[in-house]
Amino acid sequence: MLRSAALTALLAACAPPPAEAPRSTPPPAALPPAEPATAPAPPAAAASPNSRDLAASPLPPQNAVAATPPAIPELAILDRPITYDAARREKTITYRQRHQDPAASDITIDPKMIVLHFTGGGSLEGTWRYFDRPTVERGRKIIARAGDLNVSAHFLVDRDGTIVRLMPETWMARHVVGLNHLAIGVENVGDAGRYPLTAAQRAANVALVRHLLARFPGITHLIGHHEYLAFEGHPYFQEREPDYRTRKADPGPAFMRAVRAELQDLPLAGPPDRPSAPPPRAP
Secondary structure (H helix, E strand, C coil), rough: HHHHHHHHHHHHHHHHCCCCCCCCCCCCCCCCCCCCCCCCCCHHHHHHCCCCHHHHCCCHHHHHHHHHCCCCCCCEEEEECCCHHHHHHHHHHHHHHHHCCCCCCEECCCCEEEEEEECCCCCEEEEEEEHHHHHHCCCCCHHCCCCCEECCEEEECCCCCCCCCCCCEEEECCCCCCCCEEEEEECCCEEECCCCCCCHHHHHHHHHHHHHHHHHHCCCCEEEEHHHHHCCCCCCCCCCCCHHHHHHCCCCHHHHHHHHHHCCCCCCCCCCCCCCCCCCCCC
């Protein structure tokens, strides 16, 4: 019995201490803590200035929501600017003073209209070079007599539908008598005979009109160059020289009908209703 007790005491003295309750191993210090399943709310300082008011206020009126500007349709446009140096700026101001407003002092316009044209030839490169010259050619006698500022436009549309921007839409281009001060000009490479305008050009014009109206919501009219004389007497028409008029056939009724058929959802007017346009007065 003593032997057994001594042995028991000896074994108890040599036994290891009782094991502690198991503990979870913490993650290594180098690893970041796991992100919560739901992101925490941003601190009050990061909230929008009116977040507290919005929670307690009624929804804004519907007209405030409608005032949000529409998204501008994406459109591939190549920029290839024509020369618009100090000399051309000066010629532009002089033209405006002579034909629109004697007090004009800059080249900027507020677009109200888009005017579609055709170039009368089949080459975008040739048209670009022609528009690049600041001074009008003397062979165009009626145009040259009305001022030496060369004709131009804001856009050229090639026969494959490529759209090229020649100048900012808010700078004045000389492309339509009486309406240059508020019109964006779009020239289509082609004519009424050898180079008829293409389906690709029609589609490009439709897309460009939509793009421009989204960017300049003040635009109210879309016309063809051949329709401009119908604006005599309209508030938009400003031409101080009563004998300066030209007769135009571009881009033609068929092209305008095709373009307008695809833009019926837009609030764009055509030319004013008139029994007949007055004949050109220039010799």
